[in-house]
Amino acid sequence: MEFSIKSGSPEKQRTACVVVGVFESRKLTLPAELLDKASNGYIADIIRRGDMEGKAGTTLLLHSVPGTLADRILLVGLGKEKDFREKEFGNAIRVAVKTLNDTGAFDATFFLTELAVRKRSTAWRIRQATLIALDTTYKFDQFKSKKDDVRRPLRKLTLAVERRNELSEAEEAQAQGVAIAEGLALTKTLGNLPPNVCHPSYLADQARSMAETFKLDCEILERADMEALGMHALLAVARGSHQPPKLIALTYKGAKAADKPIVLVGKGVTFDTGGISLKPAAEMDEMKYDMCGAASVLGTMQAVARMQLPINLTVIVPATENMPGGNATRPGDIVTAMSGQTIEILNTDAEGRLILCDALTYAERFDPDTVIDVATLTGACVVALGNIASGVFSNKDSLARDLLDAGEEAHDRAWHMPLWDDYQDLLKSPFADMANIGGRWGGAITAACFLSRFTKKYDWAHLDIAGTAWKSGADKGATGRPVPLLTHYLLQRAGKLD
Ligand code: BES
Numbered sequence: 001m002e003f004s005i006k007s008g009s010p011e012k013q014r015t016a017c018v019v020v021g022v023f024e025s026r027k028l029t030l031p032a033e034l035l036d037k038a039s040n041g042y043i044a045d046i047i048r049r050g051d052m053e054g055k056a057g058t059t060l061l062l063h064s065v066p067g068t069l070a071d072r073i074l075l076v077g078l079g080k081e082k083d084f085r086e087k088e089f090g091n092a093i094r095v096a097v098k099t100l101n102d103t104g105a106f107d108a109t110f111f112l113t114e115l116a117v118r119k120r121s122t123a124w125r126i127r128q129a130t131l132i133a134l135d136t137t138y139k140f141d142q143f144k145s146k147k148d149d150v151r152r153p154l155r156k157l158t159l160a161v162e163r164r165n166e167l168s169e170a171e172e173a174q175a176q177g178v179a180i181a182e183g184l185a186l187t188k189t190l191g192n193l194p195p196n197v198c199h200p201s202y203l204a205d206q207a208r209s210m211a212e213t214f215k216l217d218c219e220i221l222e223r224a225d226m227e228a229l230g231m232h233a234l235l236a237v238a239r240g241s242h243q244p245p246k247l248i249a250l251t252y253k254g255a256k257a258a259d260k261p262i263v264l265v266g267k268g269v270t271f272d273t274g275g276i277s278l279k280p281a282a283e284m285d286e287m288k289y290d291m292c293g294a295a296s297v298l299g300t301m302q303a304v305a306r307m308q309l310p311i312n313l314t315v316i317v318p319a320t321e322n323m324p325g326g327n328a329t330r331p332g333d334i335v336t337a338m339s340g341q342t343i344e345i346l347n348t349d350a351e352g353r354l355i356l357c358d359a360l361t362y363a364e365r366f367d368p369d370t371v372i373d374v375a376t377l378t379g380a381c382v383v384a385l386g387n388i389a390s391g392v393f394s395n396k397d398s399l400a401r402d403l404l405d406a407g408e409e410a411h412d413r414a415w416h417m418p419l420w421d422d423y424q425d426l427l428k429s430p431f432a433d434m435a436n437i438g439g440r441w442g443g444a445i446t447a448a449c450f451l452s453r454f455t456k457k458y459d460w461a462h463l464d465i466a467g468t469a470w471k472s473g474a475d476k477g478a479t480g481r482p483v484p485l486l487t488h489y490l491l492q493r494a495g496k497l498d
């Protein structure tokens with residue numbers, strides 16, 4: 001889709017469709033009122049007859065409205081004005097784009113972006129509208145032999161701003177929206193790909209090609225490299241698989257060489273059977289999504305590189321399958337992690353923390369300013385927060401705060417969970433420095449506590465996205481979360497948010 005920004009009056013737009021909002025009950029927004037005036041009350045008449053109440057999610061398409069230059073006008077219901085917030089704004093954009101894809105209009109001018117959203121700037125509205133418009137058209141149909149293509153898809157979208165002096169900031173925000181949407185789409189696609197296609201070597205190939213396109217440094221560690229580094233926790237998970245593990249590191253340099261990088265680490269278990277501690281059969285296919293942390297840091301890297309943000313960023317992806325087999329790790333095995341700490345593996349299904357702990361130790365080599373890991377780590381986090389919020393854990397409260405704020409800004413929300421020392425005792429092992437599980441209660445917290453033992457040398461946060469990375473049921477699919485949160489955090493760090 002092509003994008004542009006414009007300031008002007010709705011009645012003067014020569015376009016296939018002008019899109020304006022109507023609040024409940026039957027309250028025209030300012031651009032809708034302007035169209036109504038130009039048409040001599042034509043729109044108010046229709047509304048009076050009861051065809052558009054303004055309820056959220058509803059639309060009404062009008063053709064050849066007198067006194068206006070557009071072929072069509074699309075009225076979009078916005079719900080009650082006093083309840084109109086971030087979520088309602090996003091839904092209005094989504095509904096409008098979906099509706100337009102069902103009409104013959106190839107291009108449209110949205111005046112929805114002039115709607116006031118409490119505490120949100122013009123740049124926010126443009127960034128968000130662009131991101132959501134593109135995301136609405138996301139499809140994953142590469143394995144369907146018959147695609148149900150949109151007959152006449154929306155090709156060009158113009159977003160309106162009220163004043164001419166907002167044009168340049170709006171254009172920058174729009175470019176950010178496009179970059180984030182493309183990162184989000186990459187993340188969704190990597191997540192949705194079947195596990196026989198998207199294995200560790202596939203992720204490594206993706207990283208190589210991204211490095212090529214965006215001129216990034218790319219380093220791929222093979223099994224032998226991991227052995228030399230003593231990454232026996234990561235290697236323990238990979239033992240049962242016939243797919244070779246990979247540890248991917250991509251580096252983008254947008255700031256001075258002396259600026260310490262932000263490092264993102266993403267869990268890349270391309271399929272989690274549980275290993276010898278085998279998972280039950282029901283819904284096991286969803287464990288192809290156990291690499292969504294990896295997918296999200298790769299998507300975030302792509303967005304940052306495309307925006308050319310003035311920061312230094314490294315992403316690290318430990319990638320492996322977790323399979324049972326004659327050579328697989330047994331419950332009771334003890335391994336030494338790269339940090340030198342010993343781990344008694346009591347449950348081979350608690351594998352995420354095992355691959356992350358070595359990746360987090362490896363992160364020290366980049367002399368990081370901040371390290372954030374992203375992982376579909378625990379079912380317990382889904383029990384705690386459902387699929388609305390991701391869990392945030394951190395050894396620095398201000399970092400947790402910044403991530404929560406970024407999640408609010410992006411409407412990709414997270415919730416701060418405790419990481420108190422009191423929980424650490426649950427990881428005691430009679431035979432090793434620690435066990436890899438902490439018992440039945442507080443599972444998301446004990447998992448984070450485990451990771452915290454490998455992140456003492458830097459400011460660190462952990463995002464548990466087990467509940468938010470994908471949806472089950474009829475509209476099964478990767479959500480792309482937390483790419484919006486991460487990209488907004490990095491925009492903030494780059495000084496690009498107001
Ligand atoms: N990948 C899973 C976590 C998961 C489970 C995410 C279900 C989303 C939905 C992880 O590797 C895992 O299996 N965790 C175990 C840990 C337990 C053995 C301590 C869990 O949460 O059950």
Ligand code: MN
Nearest residue numbers: 272349350351
């Ligand atoms: Mn597991």
Ligand code: ZN
Nearest residue numbers: 269272290352
């Ligand atoms: Zn897992």
